[in-house]
Amino acid sequence: MTQIKSLPDLWLLSDARNDAGLERALAKLPRGSGFIYRHYHLPDPERFGRFLALRRIARAHRHKVILADSALTAREWGADGIYGAARSLYPRRAGLIHLATAHDMAELGLAARLGADAVLLSPVFPTRSHPGGAVLGPARFRLLARQMRLPVIALGGMSGTRARALGWPRWAAIDAFISARRPAREILAHTA
Template sequence: MQLPIAFYFTDDARGSCPLEISKALPPNTGVIFRHYNVPHRISLARKLAKICRKNGTPLFVAKTPGLAASISATGCHLPENFIAMVPAIRRRFPQLYISAACHSETAVIAARQMGVDLAFLSPVFATKSHPDAKNLGILQAAQITHATSLPIYALGGITPNHFNAVRSAGFAGFGAIGFFED
């Protein structure tokens, strides 16, 4: 798989419809399906997978590699505290790409050592979805991205004003919620 330049993170807390947003995504954008708390999650995931296949959009399902495999998603996205499970997931679902959320250089190193295919470093900038989280800032984030060969995506507070800084910092691209929903 050629990695996209951007990923849309779905978010059930915002009440937006990932199906409609995914239909309208720009080229070279993947989807991280994070609708955890909806009663129709499996049905929604299947519908989203159909849209993504039709559009050639990589789809990663968060937290549940079994669901990702059952809908023929491209991959599974793991929270930072699941990184140690990567070898077991890889053995059971070798066809899946694995991405992970990382919030520090230590987590990025662990993700690389466990065999993650790509990581999302966050929050790089101040973000609406986690207003109390201390952001890394572009300088600290750049030090982390330059210290590894693992493809790392910037996540957290991304706006068009950040594109040049994100690319200059060595990120493979970016992930966002509001950028695609607002």
């Protein structure tokens, strides 16, 4: 497993709706943050080209670059790791960070058993990704997350203000860094 200290606390996830602002968001994130490239909406050649452009910017800011794809593709594309449902990350591949998705205790347990380095637990709050969908809420999120030995990253409607209210240091967002007009240091001040 990856050393916990080497995993960023702050993560940006790519999506079709935030694509136009990704360059700016990657540049304003604190050095050493994390970037999860999904872009499921693009055909493979375009997806690869967009990945290369964003990876260059992310690397310039020393961000970890995680690919939502197979370990083989992550290695071919030069990503630091892979992201997806716990079963899709197994078996573990040496040299790659494994970030699993989870929505409940069963999925958290599976991610731990299969050796994920960290898990993104969602949705904590209502999101634009799943309007009207069920959410964990702060109390249930903390209850589940505190039972885990591996790092848990809060996802779903997250922002610096919500991370602070949640009292959780590790969080990820799709929209928070794209729509924010303030500098990253001001956004992050709300997480301390």
